[in-house]
Amino acid sequence: MATPLEQALATVVSTFRKYAELSGGKHGLCQAGLKELLQKELPTWTPMGLRECDYSAFMSVLDTDKDCKVDFVEYVRSLACLCTFCHDYFEDVTPMTPCSQ
Amino acid sequence: MATPLEQALATVVSTFRKYAELSGGKHGLCQAGLKELLQKELPTWTPMGLRECDYSAFMSVLDTDKDCKVDFVEYVRSLACLCTFCHDYFEDVTPMTPCSQ
Numbered sequence: 001m002a003t004p005l006e007q008a009l010a011t012v013v014s015t016f017r018k019y020a021e022l023s024g025g026k027h028g029l030c031q032a033g034l035k036e037l038l039q040k041e042l043p044t045w046t047p048m049g050l051r052e053c054d055y056s057a058f059m060s061v062l063d064t065d066k067d068c069k070v071d072f073v074e075y076v077r078s079l080a081c082l083c084t085f086c087h088d089y090f091e092d093v094t095p096m097t098p099c100s101q
Numbered sequence: 102m103a104t105p106l107e108q109a110l111a112t113v114v115s116t117f118r119k120y121a122e123l124s125g126g127k128h129g130l131c132q133a134g135l136k137e138l139l140q141k142e143l144p145t146w147t148p149m150g151l152r153e154c155d156y157s158a159f160m161s162v163l164d165t166d167k168d169c170k171v172d173f174v175e176y177v178r179s180l181a182c183l184c185t186f187c188h189d190y191f192e193d194v195t196p197m198t199p200c201s202q
Contacts, residue, residue, distance in 0.1 A: 003143070072185060
């Protein structure tokens with residue numbers, strides 16, 4: 001059985017694939033696919049009420065090679081940045097003892 | 102409730118933190134910590150019977166700034182490479198229909 005970290009990596013890969021296929025191909029996310037992925041898979045990190053121009057700006061930042069799609073390397077780079085932000089944010093926080101209930 | 106992708110990112114962050122603390126600090130994995138993380142959290146990707154010199158070589162590849170520890174950015178970069186390898190490997194495979202049972 002896969003460990004939590006192995007399952008996490010599989011989720012990163014399969015989530016991209018799901019939304020790339022909704023975008024009409026396996027090789028990248030169009031803006032609509034990226035928007036749907038953000039809203040459905042990263043709702044905690046996606047503010048409510050973003051406008052289409054906000055998604056367009058986000059797409060522009062992620063699409064570093066400017067081919068009008070977010071490919072896997074660009075997608076995983078953005079997740080790595082998100083992880084690094086979380087790590088830095090919580091780095092000096094002492095973990096709380098889990099609740100007994 | 103967190104989505105699978107949000108849980109995946111949390112797992113990436115918390116796994117590093119767990120093994121960094123075992124390594125004696127929050128800021129990086131020593132070679133023993135890296136070895137334990139690989140063996141316990143990524144067993145599918147860690148060949149049986151690796152020698153200490155193999156872990157040392159792996160440590161050397163990951164530790165790009167040569168400070169004798171694998172920091173979070175180096176760790177997450179290696180996971181991103183692993184995800185990219187999996188994505189490329191499965192890119193042209195047609196997903197199988199899930200079993201009905």
